[in-house]
Amino acid sequence: MTVKFGTASEKGLNASYNPLELEKGIREFWETNRVQQKLEFFKEKNNNGILGYVEGPPTLNGIPHVGHARGRAMKDVHYRWKTMQGYYIPFWAGWDCQGLPVELEVEKLLGVKNKRELLERVGMERFIQECKKAIMKYHKEWVAADTKLGVFIDQDKAYWTYKDEYIEREWQILKRAWDQGLLEEGHYVVAYCPGCQTSLSSAEVGYEGAYKIVEDPSLYFKFRLAGKRDEFFLVWTTMPFTLITDTMLAVHPEAEYAKVKVKDEKWILAKPRVQPVMQELGIEKYEVTETVIGKSLDGTGYEYPFKDLVPEQAELEKKHALVHKVILEDFVDVNTATGVVHQSPGNGEEDFFAAQKRGVPIFAPFDDEVKFTKDAGFFNGKFARDTDTMVIEELRKRGLLVSAETLKHEYPTCWRSHHKLVWLARKEYFLRTDKINSRVLEAAEKVNYFYESPKNRFLSFLREGKPWCVSRERVWGSPLPIWKCRECGTETVVASKKELLARALEKAPADFELHKPWVDRITLKCEKCGGSMRREDFVLDAWHNSGASPYARFTDEEFKKFVPVDYLTEAMDQTRGWANTLLLEYVILTGKAEPPYNSFLLQGLTQDARGRKMSKSLGNIIEANSALEKYSADVFRFYVLRKCPPTDANDFDPGELSRRPYQVLSTLYHLSRFFAENSEFDGFDPLKHTLESAKRGKQLKNPDLWLLSRLQQTIETYTANLETCEFNVALAALEDAVIEDLSRLYVPMVRKELWSDDPETLGRRLAVYSTLWHVLKTVTLLFNPITPYLSEALHQNIYRRLDPSLPETVNLENWPKPNEELRNKQVEEDFQTLFNIVSLAYSARQSARLKRRWPLSKMVIVAPEKKLKALKNVEDLLLELTNVKTVEYAQTPPREVGEEGWASATETDTQAFVDVHRDQKLLGEGVMRDLARRVQALRKELGYKPTDVLDAVHIAELDKETTQLLQPYLPEMKELTRTKNINLPTKREETATEWHEFQLDEKKIYIAIDAERKEAADGN
Ligand SMILES: [Zn+2]
């Protein structure tokens, strides 16, 4: 025999696991052979069922980071796994293109500061073109990351939320809302961003990170009671500008209010607040003269102090009797501030409702930039928050100011631009989702969220059930499809481009599209009065845009086939975002209490290694593309899924990738190569040498039966945990199968058998190969959803090479199912006992400093009958693994082990005793094994494969005693090291060869290997 290099199995798999290189090759294979397209085409034609899917569209205003990549890996896991189970999934991409985030990005690019400048300097047409350009730039980055990550999403079938055909279908949802009376125009108090110059939905106000610590005035001031010279209500506010729109004062009806004498004045405030407020104001001399119940203050008038500055305020008093009067409201909290709350219905939600239910007019004199209009008199043209200091000054002049300090507090800011939000009563369009809240909740209850806490968070958010403000005063968005008659006020909702163009009074230009400004140029004729109808100048909330996707991205036929979709997964912040709007729009569309998705996994955030949020300001964002150029996609995918439950925050630490995750994949890789090399050497043919044939030939032994049985449990546990999205638990089972079952336990049990090339034992070796073929191939399939590159590489280079009838891609293989016939509870139990005893024997050895490689003559096991029976079933292995020659069993310790010369270890009801005495024979065998181990290490280091047969091994400078001990074991050593000759020269000089130094029990020895290196004749 000669040394064989470059056997067939080596063609595609390098000696070392280099995942980046491997992945590049597989990517080329997928692309050249159009594997992804073929897979989709095949499953569409041949499947066991359809699982609908709609892509949660990434917003194209930024570059994907590792957190996005983690989420996309979770989507791909589901796709590949369910596809292997035989389902067809329309795994088609989608992109969120419109809305404020994109507009702000483009404004920045164009160097525009606000909307007015944008419209004047840039113009809408050009702005729309720039928005389209901007999203394409980011689109490239996202596709590149998907490709590297190995995500098999169909990019050709992607939907784009800005396209006319998508917008038309979004309009149809609004039309459904309109027909059900759920789309309304109304004055409402909305959160408004002065920077972005648009209102925000209440969901947006609650976004993580929206609340910031800001500095505001902290103002105590007085309102004089009407007709009293020295009686006042004491009021506190952080927003002095709201005094300009002040309309009423609210007190709690049941609470006690005190009249407090301060100098010559009487101040009214909530009784529990007297002491703390006086202390805060530094007033030591005061006296409570009277206490009244809030109720008794009902209707008390007060003097609005700025009637000279804001003449409209005097007009308001004429319009409604309650203007500038005290009202009773339960929402008043008498444990903060003064318990007397000034009401600005134009600037506060509760204030607005309080005014609305009493019919009190809403005074909101603001323009789009939140500047006061001429109705605000003296304050005309001033930005609302800029009047804070003016108001304070005016109060001071009038002797009404008590104290003006500043305070830092948490205040909501715009999630995009971080301007302080202002609450404003504005004319907006609302989806009255509050009216269908019970149906929405019922639908949400039917969804599987996999984990309790995201479910509870989502449901409690939905319970708020507020109306959804869907109008936005912006440009780059789906236009609100409402046209309103300028004469009689009649409104109509248009539901398609065709309908719009058919009803248009003017011919649409060639470049017409469903965007501003084109769509605003279309006027319709009022059917009621013949007047001209113009579009209401709003675009839709971008969340409405993306939330329409389950309907808008499909055709009618596809919608019927794919929705409700089976499984969605998005980041936790989509609780208030996409998860919410999908549900609301679907309930509106169908009118039913049904969700558009059967399950929804909300993922935890990805943070940096120190557990901090990734942010631009910290500079700790790890971009997906640069990370995937540096680190393997397979290792990345395994790492992010294995590390923690998907709902937990994941502290992404690049340093961890190369540790355990790499080790697991590398072990699978090398086990597979080990199998391939050995089996090929013995001419293993998977079609001929099957498990069945091995069984028939009675060649399957206990280790094989044990491994096959363990595999069934692995399949079961793994699949069950994928079903419940416990990816980390699933992967722990898979990791165990590779590291424990295969690498640490099974291979050491059979390695010696594989080592032989005796034709007499070929049948046994083939049985081991058929076991390894079955187990490793199955494990490779189980890994495919997680590590698609590695699984494909093993499929192509090992399994498909040995069995060309296998499918063209690993993705076309079937998902493994547990095979009950291969389960063997008895063997598993016996082996569990065996492994426990083996480690007990190791402990006993350790206590006597006896290396595991040194054979011992005798061991005594003391254990209950049942355990002993199990051990007798696997006695060969017990002797082999513990490296002793004979074993005795007993239920109580025999007398001999109590004497000198025994080492022992105990665990509960079990004891292992080993005979520490080693005679010449045992010493010789021990030396042989020590040396054999060093030869093996050297073989590996020099690049020999396990199947290579060496011409000679030389071991020099052993002392005389060792050489004598070793002599009888040379034949066995030859076999162990696959060597034809072993030479033992006393001096190195006796043999001209390349020596390598080793240590043997404090002494230096030298080993050399001779082999005739020949290229294999098979064309390499
Ligand atoms: Zn903003």
Ligand SMILES: [Zn+2]
């Ligand atoms: Zn009309």
